[in-house]
Amino acid sequence: MAKLSQSLLGIAALGLAYVASSGTASAACDLKAKYPEFVGKPLKVGTTADSPPYNYRDAKDLDKITGLNADYFRAIGACLGMPVTFAVSDFAGLTSGVQAGHVDVAVSTIQYRPERAAAINFVVYMKGASGVVVRKDSKLKVTKMEDLCGLKGAAAVGGAQLASLEDLNKKGCAAKPIELTATPGGPGGPMLVQNKRADFYLGPATIQSFDMDLFKITYTQTSNLALGAIFAKTSTKLMEAFAAAMKTLQADGTEAALYKTYLMDPAVSLPAEIRTK
Template sequence: MRSSRLPLALGGIALTVALAAGCSSSAEEAPETPDVAVDEDLAALLPDDVREAGSVSVGTEAQYPPYEFVDTADGETIQGLDIDLLEAAAAKLGLDYELDNVAFDTLLPSLDSERYDLVVAGVTDSVERQANYDFVDYFSADQAIIVPAGNPDDIAEMGDLCGLTVSVLVDTSQQALLEAENEASCAEDEIDILTQQTDTEALTQVQVGRASATLTQEAVGVYNAAQIQDGAAFEVANTESISGEPLGFVFAKGDDELRDAFQAALQSLVDDGTYGEILEGWDVSLGALDEITVNGAE
């Protein structure tokens, strides 16, 4: 038993390294960020203290490609779809930003404690979260069930996960979807939900055989399936849509001026074509929105 498990353990280590490399790209491979000029009318919407400071603090969790991830060329630079949208919106508002890379489950509590002015981390807007936070929705994200290549458990939909172990990033809408499935179609044969601190770790559990699948956002799943081991390690199992939901920049309740300024800046990027150019650069145009809304989840 010990010798037969050893290759799995080593494989897990190897995969962690491969994920770090495979899910990131060098700065040269990342799409170019369009030049964006300051819009003084939009900048005037900012709260006085933010406009005077000229900068905002932003929390993220940079292990979620293509939304945000660390460039392996220098091991420090955070890049991705969300970062490009943040940079373009901040430029419209005449702002710099300070980006802090922390664990996902600390992001919203840190917003509560005013450590950050906003959170940009591929966060799903939900009615439940709207009770405590405001969302400026910028993208429509579907979900994907990621399985080993060959799909050995013949998974095609959420109901096929009953009785299986499924890894998932902790405190996410994907975890909530699995819990809801356990209360519905899997009530008599529940999914064993294996929560992890990062999406990378959740994927690792599938690779080493501790989980049959992982549930993640579609753009992330498709990106990982294509990048890791030249697309030979994983595949997307579901063929139908699973709970498409909006993603949003997250703001503290009561921070209406900052929220509305970012909404207006992102809408301006939609209107002038910059938004579409950024999404096309990351090959995620199917998630594009025509209107940037506040708290659009219903």
């Protein structure tokens, strides 16, 4: 835990520039022969595009979606011979968009839960790494999650962090629960903290998610909650191809390179795995 935190803050201290990659293609990943039925077909990806460094708009070309997930999915598309296009909605529209077939797959730090898997299929590939984000001048000291009990907290609706805080309220903070606000994603949560409407925001544990002139990450944790891409129950073949490509990209180091590009700790990576229930 501390190692992760030190790593993140260390990277921040180094003042590494913000990098917006145009995508990392893998020469080793080529599954076109194995899945010929998908070659040439578009891979429509639904995303929220408001969660740096995972998926967000490129500052130089706001029509372009960039980030770890975006580049990761482009690499998967290249591996399968499928040109990737992105469709942007808010978080609530992703699941229904996949189910109705408007997009083939959706991604935006969507947490796997068994009850969700009853409606949609997952390919998980990442653990939820969360950071307690506070104002730069905050005196709040957090050494464990239970230190947040009784405070005002915020987290994005539908995300892994909100689920972990709700879980905390049922267990460690049951006697003195956190006063929770579910935000619609994007900058809404940090704004609550900046405006002193919330004491902390539990968000992605990466410095690229926040304005470090205003905020600091005072505590980080890697949860066992798995994040993944979601597919309609009917598109099992595409999901298998997608998972196969992801495994190849994990094996050939492409994923690790993307983590490096986007200043993320590779420790949060999970072996790609299909979860259908």
